[in-house]
Amino acid sequence: MTVEELSAALARAAAPAGLAWLQGAIDELGENAEAIRVRFAMVGRAVGRGPLDPRADPADVHAWTIDDAARALLLIALGDAAEAELDELYRYGDTAERRAILRELPYLDLGGRGLGFIDDAIRTNDTRLIAAALGPYATEHLPDAAFDQAVLKCVFVGVPISGVDGVPARATPQGARMLAAFVLERVVAGRDVPAEVWGVIDRFSPQAEIAAIERELESAFEDRCRAAERALGQRGWERA
């Protein structure tokens, strides 16, 4: 989304009173950049918290919200003063404020200096923060190993990876191997995996892990056989 698209989407989604509040806050920031320290926290109740795209599923952790977009416009309005405020806004921010900062990193001229926020968010177990961390900024700046680990963590905590910006383009053979090993671990436990993992695994088809999953079809334990059938069935596999 460009800044113009963001503004237009917000103008469609937010109520007039909320948009007026936002314009007032943007004007205030022109006079006093430090006003961001209180205004940033107030965005949810002043402008709204619903989905930015009314067609979006409210349960979709990847979907932008009205407050995300409004906070983006506040930070963009700060211009060069934004970077100096960012550390404290994040440190003192609640989940919605942190999520907004993570989503807004690509709009700020930070180079790789925003990676600390991404790392912090990926370390949490909060699906909203993990999802927000894995946007275009992470696609551009996160090292391979960290990106692969982040994708695995998404699968582990239940963030759909099909909504992650860099999936499958950023995935590496090592990432595919880790996901296949995760499938094996789940199959041995008689459990399931989301079908979308195969979109990454089958880009590289790690042989050892896939062979091990296939051997589970012959397991002495019924639950493991069934789990292997279900998992392999997700990639269009059919038992001969």
Next chain:
Amino acid sequence: MRIFEPHAHMTSRTTDDYEAMAAVGVKAVVEPAFWLGQPRTSVGSFVDYFNSLLGWERFRAAQFGIRHHCTIGLNPKEANDGRLRREVLEILPRFLAKDGVVAVGEIGFDAMTAGEEEALVAQLALALEHELPVLVHTPHRDKAAGTRRTLELVEAAGLACERVLIDHNNELTVHDVKASGCWAGFSIYPGTKMDEHRLVRVLEEHGPDRVIVNSACDWGVSDPLKVYKTAAAMRAAGFDEDDVDRVVWRNPVEFFEQSGRLILDDLAAPDLTATFEGSGVLRGERA
């Protein structure tokens, strides 16, 4: 039945507790900032604690379909550390601006010291400035005198009495508190402060008006189902469903709604506890 738990230190509780609370009808909780059983020694510990009340704990609660709110404040025990008092009071305005912060609290007296009074007065002023109600903790020792002094300071600060909840009342303090126009909170504990049967007697004598019941469950001996058990005791004593709903839902909602920051809008949303393979996925959580 719907239950609003207005005082629960959920940070100290397990997911079993959340599950049990959801099963008996708890739809929303308020977690007041308090101490952790051991004094903190740096302001950074408070920053992380406040952040966890606004972040991780809200996320945990939502996985069980429970709306989590909090109050932010410097508790009286730790207000006695001079350096901490200054540093925590300094960061409070940033946190009092947050969504889901529905009062300043718990503030009040512990041992009736000058440091406690300084922190209390400063935070009553912050409540006025941030247009938030106040949750007042009353001392375990010399409770009646501490409660009277608290009421004097509330009046001197110019706070409207209907925006003040005086908590941890007993048979000896309830009269003064209700006469003051403030809300009267009762922490229902296994064995100590107040139990559900004594509370029923208080209700029979003083009526359900401006009475709020909580479990105050924390890291000590306490029971997160005490509000539910109080409702049962009320029914057994002959109170009707409307009285019960008033005490365990409408009263606390009315009090905390004065913050303008309660988030109860999508309580009816289905599927809040949906999980994928045991990893909770948040559905429709706001802020």
